[in-house]
Amino acid sequence: MQHYDLVIIGGGPIGLACGLEAQIAGLSYVILEKGCLVNSLYNYPANMTFFSTSDRLEIGDVPFVSNNAKPTRSEALEYYRRVAIHRKLHIKLFEGVEQIDKSDEKEDIIYTIKTTKSEYQAQHIIIATGFYDIPYLMNVPGEDLPKVTHYYEEPHFYALQNVVVVGANNSAVDAALETWRKGASVTMVIRQDEIGNRVKYWAKPDIENRIKEGSIKAYFNSEVASIRPHEIDIQTPEGIVTIENDYVIAMTGYQPNLDFLRKIGITLSNDEILKPTYNDDTQETNLPNIYLAGVICGGMNTHSLFIENSRIHATKILQKITGKVIHNANY
Structure with missing residues (x-):
């Protein structure tokens, strides 16, 4: 079984941003993605144009140069692929997470993450799974x-x-x-x-x-x-x-996999939004050392968060994990 300081669940833009910050902080980490790299973006319409400008989609201070004011899906796929390859992010693709179990070893909290292919142990977990998997x-x-x-x-x-x-x-x-x-x-x-x-x-x-x-x-x-x-x-x-x-x-919309959060013990609000419980300052949930990043934080209100206003989650989480004011990617 492989042990890491941090396991990141989700290989979308926010999951990659978390990996970049973990890399900068010197932590051992792995990003687990059930599909291809930035799987949600891959499933966008082929001719889609983003509403955001390219600079608002950047992660890790890596410039995103687009041919137009608003980048296209193909440009975004190229950008995030180049970031992952150039920064040598540690990513395992087509490996879905099925279960997370907590065990206390002395004074440390250790989580066991079971996937479709393997098992991992980590002291910290970031869930950045987005919302594009389950259609209404x-x-x-x-x-x-x-x-x-x-x-x-x-x-x-x-x-x-x-x-x-x-x-x-x-x-x-x-x-x-x-x-x-x-x-x-x-x-x-x-x-x-x-x-x-x-x-x-x-x-x-x-x-x-x-x-x-x-x-x-x-x-x-x-x-x-x-x-x-x-x-x-x-x-x-x-x-x-x-x-x-x-x-x-x-095109009836999509919803996050909130059942997965419930399954591992993260509590949700009692209203129709079903917003997960987490600390706004640290992104830490009611489960110690498990954090949320990106759109998943909004529960059913999937339009409240997107790439450009949730990139900061990576910095906030890594500051909490390391106890240091770390590199801030101008988010």
């Missing part, structure tokens, strides 16, 4: 059909097809606009009475104009009622509408 389901008949996806990749596949896009925020708007521009017949199903107010400022007028002119059909205040191989039923204010359909892109 529509819970309607036919949602399990092969034509339904909760992850949108790229638009060419949907050319000349009847596509329904569910949702009204950034991912849904991107999917609707891109598939329409590649020749799909696009219908949007939106629970609210308008496009989401968090949609990127350059995309919001675009989708609103396409809806207004009738290029993209939109049913507001509506929900998917049922999905069949060649049709879909939409519950609208005027009643059920049935339309021909080849594919459903359900």
